[in-house]
Amino acid sequence: MFKARRDALRELILSKPFVSFEEMSEMFPDVSEMTLRRDVEYFENEGVAIKVRGGCRSIVRLSSDSDDIVNLPAKKLIAEAAVPFLETGRSIFIDSGSTMRTLCGYIPDKRYSFTTTDPRVALELCKNANASVNIVGGRMEGVNHTVTGLQASRFLSDINIDTAFLTPTGFDEDNGFTVASFNECELKRIVAEKAKCVVMLMDSSKFGRSLPYTFCTVEGADVIITDAEPETAVKRKMLLSGVQLICAR
Amino acid sequence: MFKARRDALRELILSKPFVSFEEMSEMFPDVSEMTLRRDVEYFENEGVAIKVRGGCRSIVRLSSDSDDIVNLPAKKLIAEAAVPFLETGRSIFIDSGSTMRTLCGYIPDKRYSFTTTDPRVALELCKNANASVNIVGGRMEGVNHTVTGLQASRFLSDINIDTAFLTPTGFDEDNGFTVASFNECELKRIVAEKAKCVVMLMDSSKFGRSLPYTFCTVEGADVIITDAEPETAVKRKMLLSGVQLICAR
């Protein structure tokens, strides 16, 4: 029955932003590519996906707010590399920012339990029917749309965090991971300290930039995911600290 | 300068769901198709459009949450009528929902102090540089994007509310203002009880509908703003309760 195939295919498509015909063929080796093409055409008519060269993209995964994210291609690579660190049944913290919003598009619809300080991240995550989404309450910063303040700190102190996905505004060897605002730093620091595993997502434009407030040192991170090799000295320091360094490309 | 071309092209792309390379070439006969291809690639990286066979599609025209608000004209009238009840220097609560999102567009940029349960409302309010915006923390409901749960209740109990702008899902004479979910009801009830002034925004489609959970009675409201006269009996009851009834038209 072709219905079963379509259902499985739909799930695959909904689970990530892009699926190639190659992947589909791998998943369904017993039907021809032409059939899969026709399936995709069907999904396009259904409004589930749109056909692109080489495969298709799921509509729900297209981030809705088209505010141009700088360095989007790098962030996409990083996001993809970060997905394997998600674990169901654990408490996962997702930071604020465009890198995290990009990540959201790559998160499959499984029974994850999320907490975030970014309302836009929360909205994206809510598209996943199986996810449980918590948003941290508090004062919202007008510019970067992150929640901070006393209420936010209190909120966080009440919950446990297994894995935290964080992003800095800058990073260098001496000061570690830094941000521009005190409040934001405070929040991230709490999260970094509570989390059993800190996964730092950082595109290469952050390298060599240092901002006033450090929320985490190199040693404080467990995993660093980036899109380019850092300088040798920096790299050595990371590896000596026992950090797992991933260069997505 | 290629910038002018890109800007014009961006506008074209944003104006409709699909633009073919043919159309683009027609619009810019003096550049090669290859250049337009490269432009489209640029837009794809920017997150503005996605390449498809034969041209490109604009992301804003696809995004799933370009949710058409039902009965928008009525909601606009109601929103406009609600603005005079906003006061600077007071703690203002804004409910979740499309009526409230409509309201946001009418709020002038003054030194208001807002608290809301709706992340989309929060994002809208943040556009006002002078506003102070607080978002209630807690569990986010996937469907209607409102925050509820124990954390949310606790959050609310810590703050004062002067004026609360609320919306019901249904309203009738016997049951008052009702909603479909227990958690949502719980939250609204807390707000309605804490607020010194309850302003109920309700388009006429809510009349005569009754849902399982009542969060506020007619007497509990101070102002009711709607777009059509309620039945005489209902109207009499409202006026006898000392409620200020406003029919925006």
Added chain:
DNA sequence: TATACTTATGTTAATATTTTACACCATAGA
């Protein structure tokens, strides 16, 4: 149960698009 009919699928050739690679030109900074 047999028959016709619809629908899903496979195969391959024809077609169209996309990419690649390289050359060229203009502009801006040294």
Added chain:
DNA sequence: TCTATGGTGTAAAATATTAACATAAGTATA
């Protein structure tokens, strides 16, 4: 002025998509 950078054009090469027809598998009707 030289050199580097980035935008652009051209055409061939690689690739993907479509179209057309053939076949199988269900489905409905007599």
